[in-house]
Amino acid sequence: MIGIYFSGTGNSTYVLDVFLQQYNDDSVIFSIEDEKLIEQLNNHDEFIFSYPVQYSTVPKILRDFINKNSNMWNGKKVFIIATMGLFSGDGAGVLGRLLKHHGAIITGGLHLKMPDSIADEKVLKRSLKKNKKIVENANKKIKKAIIEIKKGKYPKEGLGILYRIAGFFGQRLWFGYKTRNYSKQLKVDKDKCVGCSKCVKICPMKNIQMKDGKANANEKCTMCYRCINQCPKQAITLLGKKVIEQTSVEKYLK
Ligand SMILES: Cc1cc2nc3c(=O)[nH]c(=O)nc-3n(C[C@H](O)[C@H](O)[C@H](O)COP(=O)(O)O)c2cc1C
Ligand code: SF4
Ligand code: SF4
Known part of the structure; x- marks a missing residue:
């Protein structure tokens, strides 16, 4: 089995790694940003995806x-793992439907609550202790899911019509329209920016360039x-006006 992930702050990479280490030591994982992944797609028949839901949609x-x-x-x-800060309705389902549309067979879905990656909204920030607990709970949930999967019982979280209704009415109906232009709204505070270029190097979309330092x-x-x-x-914001707390899964593993 090949693991495939996309991740902003490491949650989706981490849970996939934990899952596959327990499920099967031989498995390898690839980011969708890794060019070597395409060859793997050709040579394998079974995959596990891990990704962060964004307003109950796929990034x-x-x-x-x-x-x-x-x-x-x-x-x-x-098999699909959807990571989320709180709630997604049909996180696994929304990716599952897209893959199914292209002929894939969806074996199951698992929803894992993880620390919220949105760094510039105060209401979403939790204490270090709480985030550590959240990661611990995700680990337990993965362990349980694997025991069931090994018995042939795949979890079906996020798949099916009731989850789809929850995803639509709980998220997409409100946020779909509101967030449609957010890809254009990333802001850099030029007074805070020191021109280190880190953001240029790490952006998966090549969305940031240096101009006049x-x-x-x-x-x-x-x-x-x-x-x-x-x-x-802390010069970059998107949804909020200032960065409240920077997140990375490593912080919650110590
Ligand atoms: C733009 C955006 C939208 C998000 N929307 C949701 C959401 O609808 N529901 C939710 O529970 N978490 C939401 N989150 C939180 C992430 O899904 C969650 O923190 C995820 O585990 C981040 O994974 P990553 O570290 O692999 O990027 C959102 C995060 C971002 C950045
Ligand atoms: S990471 Fe980007 S925005 Fe932040 S200081 Fe470096 S160049 Fe400026
Ligand atoms: S600019 Fe790039 S790194 Fe920053 S949030 Fe957007 S896609 Fe991610």
């Missing part, structure tokens, strides 16, 4: 990756929050 970069490689999914078996954002952000969480000067 644009992952959606584009799946559509761009649309001929790769026919007949492939796919300062970072400058374009209009194709996939809202992964990677740069916002890693900028050493």
